[in-house]
Amino acid sequence: MPKPSYTDADFTSALLGLLPRGRVWPKDLTSVHAQAISCFAPTFTRISDSALGLIDDLFPATTVNFLSEWEATLGLPDPCSGTQPTFQGRRNQVVARFSNTGGQSIQFFTAHAAGLGYAITVTQYSPFRCGQSTCGQQLGGADWFFTWAVNCQLNTVSHFRTGQSTTGDPLSSWGNAVLECELTEAKPSHTRLQFHYS
Structure with a gap:
């Protein structure tokens, strides 16, 4: 109706x-x-x-007037937001933080990055083991058990979109600083995270 x-x-x-x-x-x-x-x-x-439009404005994914209240509730903006975040970038970060249930799986990190507006894949490493590793695999120490990598585009571009962007937002912005900061905050503390860009 x-x-x-x-x-x-x-x-x-x-x-x-x-x-x-x-x-x-x-x-x-x-x-x-x-x-x-x-x-x-x-x-x-x-x-x-x-x-x-009040009901639509109260939900994090469609909020306009209540964005600053959602940010204050979720501890944003923080260093992960960057120096000049776009309106849609701020809203993506609110939604990602609000819907973040925590986890350590590849699916969790992929979904968390997608909520922020990034398409990633995850690579898990393991040290060389006789009888289990393939010929030609590099030797590595025990640290490789705790190392994983996020693979992403070199520069993820966010374009100005009518209805999602506001006055003052740039026509295009790019970079992966928010992705790096958010995933570094969310990663298990005993692991080592690498970012590989192509």
Whole structure:
């Protein structure tokens, strides 16, 4: 069911209907009095539209007016946000933090990166073992048990999108600083994380 929406003309008509009756209070839309009253209508229209969109605005993935409150609740912005994050980048980070249930699996890290707007793959390493490793595999110490790598594009580009970006956002931004920071924060403390870009 579509949401009812009121126009400036609807509010002008309603405001004129609230005025007293009489020759001093003309209701004709061409009168100076009615034109002066119509100046208030856009404010009421904006408030009405905002109230109708309140439910959508309360959810992290679609929020506009409550983004700063979501950030404050989730401890954002932090160093992972970067120096000048875009609006959609900030919202992606809120959604990723809010929906993050924790984990140590490849699926968890892939999903966490996807929530931030990055497509990655994960490589797990292991040291050479006689009878289990293949010929030509490099020798490695025990540290390889705890080493893993994230494979990603060299520069993930985020483009300005109508409805998702706001005034002041760049037309394009790129970089993987948010990905590196978020995954470094989320990785198990005993592991070593590498980032490989192609």
